[in-house]
Amino acid sequence: MDVTINSPIRTECRGDVLVVEIDNPPVNAGSWAVRKGLVDAVAILEARSDLLAGVIVGAGSTFVSGSDIREFNQPLTWPSMAQVIEAIRACSKPVVAAMHGFALGGGFELALGCDARIAVPGTQVGLPEVTLGILPAAGGTQRLPRCVGLARAMRMICTGERITAEQAGEAGLIDRVVEADLLHHAVELARAMRGKTRDLLDQPVPAEDDGAVAAAEQSALRAGKRRPAVLAAIASIRNAAGPDKLAGMTAERAFFDQLQQSGDAVALRYQFFAEREAVKLPPAVSVEPRPVRTMAVIGGGTMGGGIAISALDAGLEVLLLEQDAEALARGAERVRSHYQGRVAEGKVQERDAAARLAGLTATLDWNVLARADVIIEAVFEDLAVKQDVFRTIDAFARPGAVLATNTSYLDIDAIGAATRRPHDVLGLHFFSPANVMKLLEVVRGDRTAADVLATGMALGRRLRKTPVLCGNAFGFIGNRVFNAYRKQCEYMLEEGAWPEEVDQALEAFGFAMGPFSVADLAGLDIAWRMRKAQAAQRDPRERYVDILDQLCERGRLGRKTRAGYYLHEAGKPAGKTSDAEVRGIIERASARRGLKRRALSAEEIQRRALLAMVNEAALLMREGVASRASDIDVVLAQGYGFPRWAGGPVFWARQQDRAALQADLLRLGESCGYGFELGDVSSLET
Known part of the structure; x- marks a missing residue:
């Protein structure tokens, strides 16, 4: 009983x-x-x-x-x-x-x-x-x-x-x-x-x-x-x-x-609950998701391979498509090598690895798309290229399939317009390596159907990610805030800081890597390509730092060319001091701006970088790009190396004296010059 x-x-x-x-x-x-x-x-x-x-x-x-x-x-x-x-x-x-x-x-x-x-x-x-x-x-x-x-x-x-x-x-x-x-x-x-x-x-x-x-x-x-x-x-x-x-x-x-009540513990508990909230859809689009059993991944490179592995780990059937036999072989081998490594490390049983690989079909045949419930492209970050891919997807995908683009910056609506079914299109912005990073930005286009959004969020959870809903704006949440942060760090280079001083100050705050170390790791040409694409829309009155452009023009693209903001010599750890060529480029940029270089303390570097992030967060809330202010903190902590024990830029802002924070943001705007938009930090309170 x-x-x-x-x-x-x-x-x-x-x-x-x-x-x-x-x-x-x-x-x-x-x-x-x-x-x-x-x-x-x-x-x-x-x-x-x-x-x-x-x-x-x-x-x-x-x-x-x-x-x-x-x-x-x-x-x-x-x-x-x-x-x-x-x-x-x-x-x-x-x-x-x-x-x-x-x-x-x-x-x-x-x-x-x-x-x-x-x-x-x-x-x-x-x-x-x-x-x-x-x-x-x-x-x-x-x-x-x-x-x-x-x-x-x-x-x-x-x-x-x-x-x-x-x-x-x-x-x-x-x-x-x-x-x-x-x-x-x-x-x-x-x-x-x-x-x-x-x-x-x-x-x-x-x-x-x-x-x-x-x-x-x-x-x-x-x-x-x-x-x-x-x-x-x-x-x-x-x-x-x-x-x-x-x-x-x-x-x-x-x-x-x-x-229990230390600063770290309070911030980490905040992050814990913020992550729980982030995965929830707003009531207006909280509907049943579409069923997903089969995912097609177009592009078997590093990103596509990582997405395929995430889907296989989640028990989905995966169709991996590439444009030619050689690229397809590389993509399939990338997935197989991952599981072989996991078995060798003792992290996956051989029978489990074999079962997951049995769910992979690598093919050049676009007709297989008719079997897919979700199709995600992971091709070159170029609008015209992605639109071409989506036109082809549109011709082969079955009615009701969810069509997803893995883009970091591009306009979801412009991509969706290449199809006859923009209501089935959304953004799924994975972070590299996609089978490791937990963050997934789920991007809503103007015509994206509610059940498509629900499917994207549910798929993210099934892939053991933290899905965060974003509006369709350039850079979505993460790259938008990171760009404001990086831009402010570039301003500080012009004003007197060296790259290593900025990196060291922000790493001392708790960032996994400083912005210039991150740039060297990712490749400077990625940001350079984006800047060139935006050049026609840039107002010449806005403050623009061309240091990165000049580095790229000299072939300094980061670690892959053994030189970027720092020198990266083969067999040696990455340098933590900028060399004479980089310092010369920076000093000439300061002179062109008419700035007398001065020393910047670690505290000033940290505060200005954080203020730039906070201001951009407020703008995202004003524009409706983020559903909740806490979502911004989840994105920054999960995908951009913001220290979890500091909560995130929104959490940090809430700990500051409101009058001092507002005054510092006004001063930040004055130093940024024409085009700076001041956000309303009161929008970050809830």
């Missing part, structure tokens, strides 16, 4: 084993009601003499996917997850965690706090708290190292790494992996324990080479940019090797309390 302890918790006796089911949809988050219900269930297990053991299992598609992050801004209410685990630890009868789907964060800590663990294949486990600016606070930094050692615990906790049940079983984190009948096997395991309890806290940390631990620590610090949560996690993990296990638990909680 079922007993309801609390709405998310159900209990059922299976003979002498108490089954405790967590039913808190959609992801069984470890909310207060769940935690309270678990404590009450453990009390029942302890009190009843006819029960020998307990099993905790999740209802629906998952075990426990983490804590309820909404509670992080509230005072801690008894019981915490640590107190739930302490109740399990104090219970005289064993408790088994039966896992499927995801056991993450507090959910995995709950499992580690049980006396045994069992899971089905494919279950993912991990402790991702550091990615939210905090650290595990229910014994995760103390129990995990006792199974896998300090070095691996640092790697897992400091990066938020997820591993499968199979990997966890090999590491000793899971006692059994069973193919089916999870609950049946969990009950049998609990019964077989014959009343014996065991706590991972009671076993010692495995002996390790000090050098391996030190190397893991340095790797975690580099990857985590030495952020406070990473530093605290490393210190807490090291405490696990100390003689006093309870002191380690106490210190872990103290670290968590220090971090």
Whole structure:
């Protein structure tokens, strides 16, 4: 007979084993009601003499996917997850965690706090708290190292790494992996324990080479940019090797309390919720998407190959088209090599790689487009080229197929006009490498149908991307803001900064790379080509910096030509100091502008770059290009290297004094000169 302890918790006796089911949809988050219900269930297990053991299992598609992050801004209410685990630890009868789907964060800590663990294949486990600016606070930094050692615990906790049940079983984190009948096997395991309890806290940390631990620590610090949560996690993990296990638990909680309301944690929680909101369609276009089983990708280059891999990973059939046999062979080999590499690295099972590759058809025959539910072109970024491709697509695609262009800047409506069905056309702006980068800009044309937009957003989620809806404006959200940022950085070159000073200042703020390092990596000719295409529309009164143009005219196109803003000599790390030729070009640009060069501090460089981004964000809101101000932060953090722990330019603006921010934007406009448009920062408040 079922007993309801609390709405998310159900209990059922299976003979002498108490089954405790967590039913808190959609992801069984470890909310207060769940935690309270678990404590009450453990009390029942302890009190009843006819029960020998307990099993905790999740209802629906998952075990426990983490804590309820909404509670992080509230005072801690008894019981915490640590107190739930302490109740399990104090219970005289064993408790088994039966896992499927995801056991993450507090959910995995709950499992580690049980006396045994069992899971089905494919279950993912991990402790991702550091990615939210905090650290595990229910014994995760103390129990995990006792199974896998300090070095691996640092790697897992400091990066938020997820591993499968199979990997966890090999590491000793899971006692059994069973193919089916999870609950049946969990009950049998609990019964077989014959009343014996065991706590991972009671076993010692495995002996390790000090050098391996030190190397893991340095790797975690580099990857985590030495952020406070990473530093605290490393210190807490090291405490696990100390003689006093309870002191380690106490210190872990103290670290968590220090971090919970830190600037990093607040910004990262903001990003977490912003990403959840970004994937939602506005009510006016929130309709059922069209079904998608087959995707055609036109163009098998780096971008097209990455898109094809993403689709294959999502279980879609993929039709890869190219213009000639040689290009097709290269594209197909690019996809095959990816999976061969994943197998060699142990990240994909050989049978799974083979199953995904079986879904790929590489062909020169355009007739196959009639089978596709979604067709996406990934060809050269030129309007005329894309229009030609869409005319051909229009001739072969079946009625109702979604036609997508992977463009970074171009007008979706102009591309859609090349077809007889512009209502079926939208933009899907992937970021390179497309099978790695999470961001996907879903671009709405004037005539794009609501169900086509819904299909684009749903497809993005299926491809495990973060899809963000954008209006059809030059550069959409990301490139529009990035162009304003880059332009401001070029202004600062004319005024007195060197490329490395700008890059170093912005990397110190937290950007993954400075703008000039990014330009060298991507290739300066990409921006140069775009500038030349826009030259006829540019007002001669606007301030225009031609430094990049002059570099390109001299053949300095970035890393691919071994020279751009920096020299890139073969076999040597990229230079971080501009050479005499670049400095001469910059000094002459300053002289032509009539500017006396001056030193710019790192603080001024950072603030001006951020102000330029904030102003452009306000313009995007005014023009309706972005649906929500927070969407802009998601795009910048997911696709452009803006530090997640800083929230994004909109989040940053909200932390500034409004009067000072407005005054600085006015001064920024004066320095930019003719053509500068001042945005209304009040539009960024919601």
